[in-house]
Amino acid sequence: MPLPVRDVVGILADNLRLRGSVLPIPARRATAWARNLGIPRGGETVLYTGQMYQLIPYIERLVHLEQRLGDSPLARFTGVARRANRLVNGVAIVARPGAEERAEYDRVPANVARLLQRAGVAFGYLYEDDLYSGALAHDLGADEAVAAHARRVAGILRKHGVREVITLDPHTTTMLRTVYPKLVEGYDVRVRSYLEVLAERGLPVGVPLSGTVTIHDSCVYARYEGIVDEPRRLLASVGLTVAEPENAGQWTWCCGGPAESLFPTTAAAIAGKRVEQLRAVAPDCVTMCPICLVNLRKAANGTMRLRDISDHLLDAVAERGASAAHVGGPTR
């Protein structure tokens, strides 16, 4: 049984207002991926993570808790939980993913930074000022909290003199590129996904890959931002053959993830249907959104291999040693 919507959205909006993220995590955790990469602080062009990949292990812990709570008498006390959360950061108490879980998703921003470095793109990072974009709160209609947060993020970008932002997930891309200009007067930051940047610039392929993968387009990239060709061009440039599933590109099928925070059972059913479509085409699937990746992995339950596109691309630039048998490895 779903938890009361108003209380759950209220907790997320309170967190955004009070702590700068719907799910506030310590800055040292959000920025851990950048250690040892030598990325300068700030600059006119920055890689903006919006903490999306870093948040996934915490989201998973919370969704698991939410499912258990929804079926228990404690579900009646979400209003009390909201009041308590205003005083104490509840996420820090109840969501404590292990190092291995964090490392699995921290890998993606590190991948993207390495790819941009190898492609010769000059960029910085805002470290503790790289805040969540407000995407989930925006989707749920918490508009006042999102508008205030957008102004805060825009102010941070202005303070650092940022003129161009390179994003690495679809939700942060559409928030910073399409939503913020409607909320923040004078916002004129150029926003591009790293897929667009790399597709334009080209990748220095060291070890061409081989094999066939299927592709799961993000609804937000494909239908909100028109990013469809770029991931395909990049995969082709590293030697992979893309087998299109039923419902691809502009007609992609949702992973179910957006419903997960309020309706996890519904989200799982949609993801299961999508996995069937993908598995019918190839046992290896490329994703490009952290929400899609985690939802489809759960639904696949080890029956197919799902990897972020950055994993494949980095294999091909040979920084960490690619294997000839690139696809067809163990499922994950």
Added chain:
Amino acid sequence: MSALASAGMIRQLEAIGPFDAAACMNCGVCSAACPLGIDLLPRRLFRYALLGCEDRVHDASGPIFSCLLCRACEANCPAGVHITENMRVLRHWLLQEGS
């Protein structure tokens, strides 16, 4: 279930953001394209909102908040209705109503 019409509802919705439900021509393509097979047709929901049937919109809060905002409906809508933005506006209205 009562359906008390409120002339002010559409004004409240339009104050939140662009709400173009009136462009809907009731063809039902949105529902056919929905991955959720959403159990309340957007066309019916939009009619409730346009007519100011506040109770019915409240009763539909489950489908409204379970919408994925994936835009499969919009990509197929022959009238070009901004269905997902309308859903977001309805979410905001529901949250305001209870606050």
